[in-house]
Amino acid sequence: MTNPLLDVWDTPFQVPPFAKITVADFAPALDIAMQDDLAKIDAIGQNPRPATFANTIEALETTSELMHKVLSPFYAMAGAHTNSELDALMREFSPKLAAHGAKISGNKALFQRIETLWNSKDTLGLSEEQMMLLKDQYLGFVRSGAALTGEAEARLTEIKSRLSVLCTTFTQNVLADERDWFMELTDDDLEGLPDFLIEAARNAGKEKGVNGPVITTSRSLIAPFLQFSSRRDLREIAKRAWDARGANGGEHDNLAIAQEILLLRQERAELLGYKNFAEFKLETEMAKTPDNVRDLLMNVWEPAKSAAERDAKILSSMLHADGINDALQTWDWRYYAEQRRKAEFDLDEAEIKPYFELTNMINASFHVAGRLFGLQFEPIELDLYHPDCKSWRVTRDGADVAVFIGDYFARGSKRSGAWCSAMRSQTNYPNAEIPIVVNVCNFAKGDPCLLSTDDVRTLFHEFGHALHQMLSNVTYRSLSGTSVARDFVELPSQLYEHWAMLPEILKQFARHVDTDEPISDTLIERIGQAATYDMGFSTVEYLASAIVDLEYHTNVPNDDVMAAQSRVLDQIGMPSEITMRHATPHFAHVFAGDGYSAGYYSYIWSEVMDADAFAAFEEIENPFDADLAQKLENTVLSKGGSVEPDVLYTQFRGRMPGIDALLQGRGLAT
Ligand SMILES: [Zn+2]
Structure with a gap:
């Protein structure tokens, strides 16, 4: 009796054989796959021959193929169609996989070979992509502490485990306060x-x-x-x-925890040879340094603050007109902004929804990909993990490019949100199968299924990630598609959203579900106005959080964190009518884990890029310009992580991104 996960897959396009897989297959298959991975990695580390790029770095690329084979259908199901057994497996697998990763990064023999190669990298005759692969491997090991020995190594392990306890407690404290009040x-x-x-x-x-x-x-x-x-x-x-929340004193108070987290992160960064935690975090991002991030945030801050101050005056006069003799307070802003929105920019979603039928909007996203990149989409039938999944064969000039799967409807077994994943990512290895790319959304199922404007943007957003996977053209799987820096990965997705709201596309695809009438110019205009309403406020509340996050991780407060937060806000002149989107005691992005610590800036960093990149099409007044689309594919969309992101962007745009298009798009330009 064989395990279908480990067997040869004779399905069309070698998609995982979901019809044969049972939940009981996952745990034993993962154990075998992890052993296989470790055995291969050990063999690389113990190879008696001197280290070469091929016998070490390239060899590491394929050790975990079996693990991918087991985990890709597992994650697909655990995310989009789970049950209590899969949930239990998820809890079982997480620490197992963490321990597996720690075993690999603790393999000293392997690290020595990688380090030897890194130290002689300029004499190896590597291609640009090979150099990136070597750099990724080397930095991955160094940043996890592989180069440390003795006391320093022991202290790093201690710090990591203390941090994981503190971060969990931080989250639980916020949840407790949210539950109690x-x-x-x-x-x-x-x-x-x-x-x-x-x-x-x-x-x-x-x-x-x-x-x-x-x-x-x-x-x-x-x-x-x-x-x-x-x-x-x-x-x-x-x-x-x-x-x-998180600052109510007592057992759920987060202030001392936040302080300790910041101090431990600083110590961790210093152990690894960095000046501070932000420097450590940003090394592998497109932004590269804290100064680059600070420049961007402060450049947007001033115009955002001015816009918010202009709006504050209008909202204050509305407050006074209500007979209230007081300054506009933080609990007033949203209320008066809503009153003003109703009076000046009202947009009734109920009036708009009949124009946004799901199938039409999917066709719109395919149509745009056809005009920009020559992709064709042909529906196919595949046995997947849920009958609501739709699949397409994606081709260009008759050649297979990818399998695209869309899993659009909300259901109880699906986690919330929307995401894009690759069940198999692209590689140019000989005989490699084409990528299998999945978009998962949570649209309310209906017949017809009608979308809000936010839903339409989400559909295009996830499809932009899918294009990044499908158009990927690199040799090594670990560098393909969306395997790029966090502050670069949202560029293709957010950029693609711009095509969703093009009047030309709306006129063609946003047709009334009953009458087939195209959406009116007036409605198109009101959608545009609604999208930029009250942007001074939302930009200020977001930026204040991003700036505090950055300052905390470049300049650790030695006193009370709230005093440090106030100092930062005073310095930037935070408007008194607005609070941080997330303040320190409940800033989960930053304190619940490492994900967005010294990284909360990345949302606006990506937005600056997508606005600036789309402006390239606007400047030549042709959103479907063939040469520019080709250039976009040859740089940003096909190179994955095989080239540094700032190099890719500069190749596309001729320069690094500027903030003008963002200010314009958010209505903050004066
Ligand atoms: Zn995204």
């Missing part, structure tokens, strides 16, 4: 609230065991409450509670 609403307190919010508040009440609506500090409840509630007294109570 709620505000009960009487009928009088519902003034101004729309039905959907009252309904959600009633459901939250049931969850809390209260007979009636409540507001909790969950963003999905409290943000609309602050936006719609005309009860200024209640808005103040709610906003203060929201701000205080």
